Amino acid sequence: MKALMALRPWLGVLTERRGRLLLGALLMLATLLSALGLLSLSGWFITATAVAALSASGYLDVFTPGGGIRLFAVSRTASRYLERLYNHDTILRLLADLRGRVFAGLVSLDARTLSRVRASQWLNRLTADIDTLDNLYLRLLAPPLVALVSVVAFALFAFVFLPAAGIVLLAILLPLGVFAMAGCAWWGWHASHRRVERQERLRVRAIEQVEGLAELTSYRALAAHRELWAREEQGLVEDQRRLGRRTAAGNLVVTLGIQLATLAVLLLGLTALREGQVSGPVMVMLALGTLAVSEGLGNLPMAFTQLGATVRAAERLNAQAELKTPLSGTPVEDEPSSSSGAAPSLVYRDVSVVHGERAVFSGLDLAIDPGQRIGIIGASGIGKSTLAQLAVRAFDPQGGCVEFNHQAIAGLAPDSLRARIGYLTQRSELFHDTLAVNLRMGDPDASDAELWDVLERVELKEWAETLPEGLATWVGEQGRQLSGGQARRVALARVMLRNSPLVILDEPLSGLDADTAAAVKETLDVWLAGRTVLLLGHDRQALPACDHCWRLMPGEQGSELV
Structure with missing residues (x-):
């Protein structure tokens, strides 16, 4: 019984x-x-x-x-x-x-x-x-x-x-x-x-x-x-x-x-x-x-x-x-769930993260002021993507806290927080649907004209115009009908359509040839103006222009900024 x-x-x-x-x-x-x-x-x-x-x-x-x-x-x-x-x-x-x-x-x-x-x-x-x-x-x-x-x-x-x-x-x-x-x-x-x-x-x-x-x-x-x-x-x-x-x-x-x-x-x-x-x-x-x-x-x-x-x-x-995401801190008054608004600050205070038996960070401090662009570079597995995942609250740190616009993100509703962040992950996640549907995941209300405009910004408009069904062309499972660079730019275009005040770009130019990367860099430099930006990559040359660039290096207690 x-x-x-x-x-x-x-x-x-x-x-x-x-x-x-x-x-x-x-x-x-x-x-x-x-x-x-x-x-x-x-x-x-x-x-x-x-x-x-x-x-x-x-x-x-x-x-x-x-x-x-x-x-x-x-x-x-x-x-x-x-x-x-x-x-x-x-x-x-x-x-x-x-x-x-x-x-x-x-x-x-x-x-x-x-x-x-x-x-x-x-x-x-x-x-x-x-x-x-x-x-x-x-x-x-x-x-x-x-x-x-x-x-x-x-x-x-x-x-x-x-x-x-x-x-x-x-x-x-x-x-x-x-x-x-x-x-x-x-x-x-x-x-x-x-x-x-x-x-x-x-x-x-x-x-x-x-x-x-x-x-x-x-x-x-x-x-x-x-x-x-x-x-x-x-x-x-x-x-x-x-x-x-x-x-x-x-x-x-x-x-x-x-x-x-x-x-x-x-x-x-x-x-x-x-x-x-x-x-x-x-x-x-x-x-x-x-x-x-x-x-x-x-x-x-x-x-x-x-x-x-x-x-x-x-x-x-x-x-x-019964599984629940653990909450930390006291919930604070939330803001309206909107992807627009003034550029916020993003602060990591004494952050400690442990994956298994490995310490990724121990007492990490990083402050990004409103409208500032910060680049973080380092080798694979050093913890760059962990910074992005902490910002969108994919998980919480074991120690310290992350603050979004002077509020601990542990006290913000996840939907409200993520609505104000444009996040380009390392993987270009595309779904087995049309090009238009994949783009509109960034903005469901975007018109066809807006889709063509953002494709032009990421150097994909000429390619999209050659497709047999244009925006209605299916991209295949995981975007297999596209090359790696094309899939990367479609994912980037989706982030641009989101029009968020805080933008996190993880390896935004990976898979692009030098000429295309230079053109996309120039476009991003204009589009990122006035936004708070966290840029992640292996090399500074592979990132758009940023105000400061820090390197993550392995330390005794985990990775640290130098």
Whole structure:
């Protein structure tokens, strides 16, 4: 029971669409009751027809039961179609709700918190774990309730004609339903619970091998990695086979239980028929109706054998929801979320940052006055990008603080802070969409004229005019249709469209030839006027003009400015 508590938050999400879920459950019930009515009435009608043919009068009203059979046949088909269509639409809406919430939680985390788990594992949470939760309503909540209602309803129906039959049905089918749920859940718990982790590890191994194929081959570790992959795959296959066998055994028990109930009802009916308590058609109707109950109970073993997987997925998502970016300091009054405004100051006060066991900074001090351009140069891995990430609050320093316009950024809302910072990262992050869409990530309201203008500033207008569809040309996954220098300038143009008062440019001219770099430098010199600027690079010549340039050098306690 304690493990099932992990499902509580997600049950709360379900209640937000309780109207749709209730209607979906009613459609399930209508389908099952129509199946019960169809088989029961058909058994009565066939038997009554045979009895009438043997009787002296030979008369039977075929229109009423025939109409009932047609009604149940049509209603079963219609309700089944509507139930599948409606419930799957509801589940897709629920999954979209869940993914939106989980993703919103992820984007609120800082880089240090996100780095605790691999990117492939975060992706697995957003996809496989949330997909596993669709079992919660479609298989674990609605079907057992519908089956319970149908069993009780048919038992009461049988009780009207033959009280003993109704009692026997309840005595056999209710414990059978409990076994199909609790018994199968217990039996398949460990294998299904473990399967979630094994699936994730297998996906991680697959991504590692694809992305690191060159490194694995170079270090002759490919065979060892494949062996680990095969071991994970074998463990997953064994669990799936184990779950398959246990599901089949659960289905066997349920089927035998229903057959036993049917035989018991048939024997009671024969006894009652001999004693004149019921007619032959009623006896057959009750027996066939008992068989129809299998439609409600038959799917429970497979659903509840996988309960452990659903609970484990919920536990993992709950653990992710508890992750928070640590806050430091006292929150201060925030400013309006705007990308414009006067140039702010940016100050690093006694900042200390440790990555793993390595001290990146220890007691670092750096002040950038409003409208000032400061360049920071140094070797790769020395800590230049860490300065940028601290400014946008990708993570917080272990010691000291960073101030934006005389306010500690730990007390500013992340959205408000980042709206006032234009940040060009080392990587040119482009998405599989059109050139215009990628540019408008800097300013969603930018007109086509503004897009052409900014492309001209970064020396890309002539190239863009040669594209077959102009601004509507797709750039490919990660901008693969573009060269490295073109992708870099598209990313820079996006920052320029943002028009932020504080600009951070990390290697802004990387990938550019000398003539293009000189032209872009000249453009940036004009555009950066009046803004507060932090420039990061390996060499001063690779940066636009700046007021002061400092070099980061390795020190005993971490990198330091000299």
